[in-house]
Amino acid sequence: MHFKFNRSKQIHQSLRSGGFLFLLFLSISATTVAQATKHADEMPRDERGKYIQYEMVEKSALPADSLKERAAAFLLLKKMKKVQNDSSITANGKFIINKTALMLAHPSGELRYNFTFEVKDQKYRFWLTDFLFIPYKRDRYGNFVPSTPIGTALEDSPGKLNTAEWASYVDAARKLSATFAAQFKDYLAAVLKVKTPAAKKKVISTKSW
Amino acid sequence: MSAATYAQDSTSTTPLQLSGSVDTYYKYDFSKRPNIGTSFAEDHNSVSLGMIDLALKKTTGKASFVGELSFGPRGQYGSVPNGNGEAANADNSFHIQNLYTSYAFTEQFSMTAGYMGTFIGYEVIAPTGNFNYSTSYLFTNGPFQNAGIKANYVFSPKFALMVGLFDDWNVYRDLNGVSHFGAQLTVSPVEGWTAYLNMLTGRSAGAPGTGSIYDLTTAYQVTEKFKVGLNAADYSVSNDNGGYSGAALYLQNAFTPAFSLGVRGEYFKTKDIPDFDGSSVTSVTVSGNFKAGGLTFIPEVRFDNGNTARFVKNNLDPTKSASQFSLAAVYAF
Numbered sequence: 166m167h168f169k170f171n172r173s174k175q176i177h178q179s180l181r182s183g184g185f186l187f188l189l190f191l192s193i194s195a196t197t198v199a200q201a202t203k204h205a206d207e208m209p210r211d212e213r214g215k216y217i218q219y220e221m222v223e224k225s226a227l228p229a230d231s232l233k234e235r236a237a238a239f240l241l242l243k244k245m246k247k248v249q250n251d252s253s254i255t256a257n258g259k260f261i262i263n264k265t266a267l268m269l270a271h272p273s274g275e276l277r278y279n280f281t282f283e284v285k286d287q288k289y290r291f292w293l294t295d296f297l298f299i300p301y302k303r304d305r306y307g308n309f310v311p312s313t314p315i316g317t318a319l320e321d322s323p324g325k326l327n328t329a330e331w332a333s334y335v336d337a338a339r340k341l342s343a344t345f346a347a348q349f350k351d352y353l354a355a356v357l358k359v360k361t362p363a364a365k366k367k368v369i370s371t372k373s374w
Numbered sequence: 375m376s377a378a379t380y381a382q383d384s385t386s387t388t389p390l391q392l393s394g395s396v397d398t399y400y401k402y403d404f405s406k407r408p409n410i411g412t413s414f415a416e417d418h419n420s421v422s423l424g425m426i427d428l429a430l431k432k433t434t435g436k437a438s439f440v441g442e443l444s445f446g447p448r449g450q451y452g453s454v455p456n457g458n459g460e461a462a463n464a465d466n467s468f469h470i471q472n473l474y475t476s477y478a479f480t481e482q483f484s485m486t487a488g489y490m491g492t493f494i495g496y497e498v499i500a501p502t503g504n505f506n507y508s509t510s511y512l513f514t515n516g517p518f519q520n521a522g523i524k525a526n527y528v529f530s531p532k533f534a535l536m537v538g539l540f541d542d543w544n545v546y547r548d549l550n551g552v553s554h555f556g557a558q559l560t561v562s563p564v565e566g567w568t569a570y571l572n573m574l575t576g577r578s579a580g581a582p583g584t585g586s587i588y589d590l591t592t593a594y595q596v597t598e599k600f601k602v603g604l605n606a607a608d609y610s611v612s613n614d615n616g617g618y619s620g621a622a623l624y625l626q627n628a629f630t631p632a633f634s635l636g637v638r639g640e641y642f643k644t645k646d647i648p649d650f651d652g653s654s655v656t657s658v659t660v661s662g663n664f665k666a667g668g669l670t671f672i673p674e675v676r677f678d679n680g681n682t683a684r685f686v687k688n689n690l691d692p693t694k695s696a697s698q699f700s701l702a703a704v705y706a707f
Contacts, residue, residue, distance in 0.1 A: 269389065269390055269391065269392040270388075270389045270391060271391040271392065271393045271431075302502065302503070302706075303393055303429065303500070303502060303503070303706075304491075304503070305490075305491030305492070305493075305498045305500075305503060306440060306472060306474075306490055306491055307393075307429045307431055307440035307442045307471070307472045307491075308431070308440070309391075309393070313595050313598075313601075314565055314566040314595050315566060315595055315597070315598045317598070317631060321631065322631075323631045323632065324630055324631050324632035324633075326632050326664075326665065326666035326667070327631065327632055327665065327666065327667060329667070330667050
């Protein structure tokens with residue numbers, strides 16, 4: 166009986182610690198999902214119901230043609246295909262979404278989007294919208310590649326079973342777009358640096374002294 | 375405990391990537407015994423294991439490596455080679471799916487050396503790469519992997535060419551020297567449609583002739599929901615030493631983001647050899663894919679019909695047809 170009691174106690178203790186870990190895992194997962202869902206709700210939508218990252222800058226120090234030139238240079242830097250008109254630029258881009266766990270990560274999909282830039286006098290506006298998600302799959306060589314060439318609109322319902330994962334993609338779209346917008350505005354506001362020749366390095370002679 | 379993070383396109387140096395899959399299945403053969411002789415999922419009326427597949431990848435500048443190992447019946451006993459290829463070590467081994475290094479000299483030109491998933495065919499060993507859980511006859515009879523060195527040149531987004539020198543099929547080392555030549559022409563005529571024209575030829579150690587396989591693998595995402603795939607192959611061993619030919623058509627439709635249904639129809643024929651006629655088999659497989667996060671449930675029914683009595687009935691009498699039901703769970707991470 167004594168043995169039985171101890172064994173039961175051990176089992177009880179191990180179940181209790183295991184149960185605790187399970188509950189901890191559940192609560193962390195639930196919190197992560199809840200946060201992703203909450204943040205996904207914060208992404209604004211346009212009049213069509215599409216998710217949008219919209220920014221307007223009213224008092225730029227640069228004239229319209231300079232702003233347009235810089236915008237084109239930024240898109241070139243990002244390797245985005247663009248079409249230029251008199252006062253606007255449209256382009257297509259993509260963000261890669263990575264799944265991370267501790268120090269390890271692998272891409273889980275990409276978000277394609279349309280970018281529009283319009284300039285008038287010394288003010289400009291731009292927006293990212295029409296987000297399409299394309300999941301990645303591992304190919305026969307162990308590389309992650311798009312599983313389909315046609316994306317799913319980020320506004321589409323993924324079904325109940327995939328809601329949490331989808332919310333994390335919307336949340337990623339929100340963060341990535343905000344980062345992109347900040348970089349874009351910084352690039353257009355940056356003062357052009359004049360290239361100065363590198364100073365000649367001083368060579369120390371040990372022969373004469 | 376994973377979360378989506380973000381990055382603007384890929385950088386030249388990536389963190390170490392860890393990915394893989396786990397799969398398990400239940401199969402019921404209507405003759406009440408294992409009957410259809412394709413790869414994997416062989417056990418009848420049993421909740422059985424597939425494999426755990428673990429892959430590591432790292433890119434530093436222009437150099438990268440991939441190491442992918444699998445453990446479990448699908449990887450160890452269902453795939454070849456087991457252990458070092460010797461029978462004595464066959465039951466206590468892991469299986470290498472990929473083990474190679476690669477160097478991208480330019481954005482267009484790269485070279486790869488090591489042991490790689492084969493470039494031939496539509497289906498692969500890892501269940502995450504296939505829509506149907508049971509495999510086709512073309513997959514089972516074709517190469518699984520090729521060790522070798524290959525050069526790949528991307529001429530344009532619509533056109534690429536790979537050429538390489540390879541060992542015999544499915545071996546970690548070649549006993550008769552680097553004996554095979556292979557090539558793959560990739561053509562992408564329109565967005566969503568990619569076709570691979572493959573060939574691999576050479577004389578394997580101890581083979582009675584030179585084996586040459588010519589293969590077409592193509593897939594077209596017609597709409598957001600509907601996809602068509604085709605695999606056709608012809609394999610011959612010189613000096614009338616047989617081979618096979620066949621074709622498989624894949625039709626898949628995504629009814630919702632979480633549910634897809636697909637049909638595979640296949641015709642497969644072994645070639646005649648002196649004093650022995652080849653035989654053929656037609657197979658139809660209907661599979662569903664229910665997705666919940668990283669998990670995919672695959673209920674599947676399969677009907678095979680041969681021109682000869684290649685299967686057995688419940689009482690072991692030979693019969694021309696066989697059918698089975700299976701339910702698989704595949705988790706990708």
